[in-house]
Amino acid sequence: EVQLVESGGALVQPGGSLRLSCAASGFMFDNYVMSWVRQAPGKGLEWVAAITGSAISTDYADSVRGRFTISRDNSKSILYLQMTSLRVEDTAVYYCAKHTMSWTVLEYWGQGTLVTVSS
C-alpha cells in the first residue's frame, strides 16, 4: 500500500524558513517523479515543484522559484521542500504527491501539512 506522510508544517513569520518532509512507503521511491502541491485556505490546487526519481531534474512554479528547493533522499524514501523568504501568500496546506510514469498524473497524495505565514 502506497503511503505518503507529510510533516514539518508550522506557524512561521514572514521572511522565515521552513522545511517540509514527506515519508514515502509501499513503492520503489527512486523510480518515480514526486511533486509538492499546495492549497491556500478556501482556494484551489496549485502545483509547486517536482523532482525526477534520480533527482537530476527539478521544476518550480514561478511563484516559488528562487525561494523554495525540492529535494529527495532516495536512501530514506523521503521527499523534502525547503522554503525560505516565506510570504503571507505561501500560507496553505502542502501535499506531496507521487506521479505515475507520466508527468501529468498525480497518482497518490499525502494527507497534507499546514504552513501558516503570519506575524
Added chain:
Amino acid sequence: QSVLTQPPSVSAAPGQKVTISCSGSSSNTGRNYVSWYQQFPGTAPQLLIYENIKRPSGIPDRFSGSKSGTSATLGITGLQTGDEAYYYCGTWDSSLGAGVFGGGTKLTVL
C-alpha cells in the same frame, strides 16, 4: 487566475448526469494528457481520471473522461449525494515547464 478554465459550480439532481469542462491551450491540454481529481472538504485530492479517459482501480464507471483538442470533459452519471465534492482538472504545461490545474468546480447534487 488558473491556467486551465473550469466552471466554478455545476449542479444536478440525484440520478441525473453532469459534465464538467476544462479548457486549456496548445501547450497544456492540447499537447498532454489530462487528469481529474476529486476532493472532499478537509481531505486530500484523489485521482479520478488519468490519461484523458482511464479510471484507476476502484473508481466506478459512472465517472468518465474525454478530450477533444484543447478541452477535456469529466462526466458523471447516476449522480449520488456522495458525489458532492470539488473536481479539478490538471496536466503539464510544456511551455511553462510546470504542472497546471483548473480552478476547481463544486458539484452540488440537489
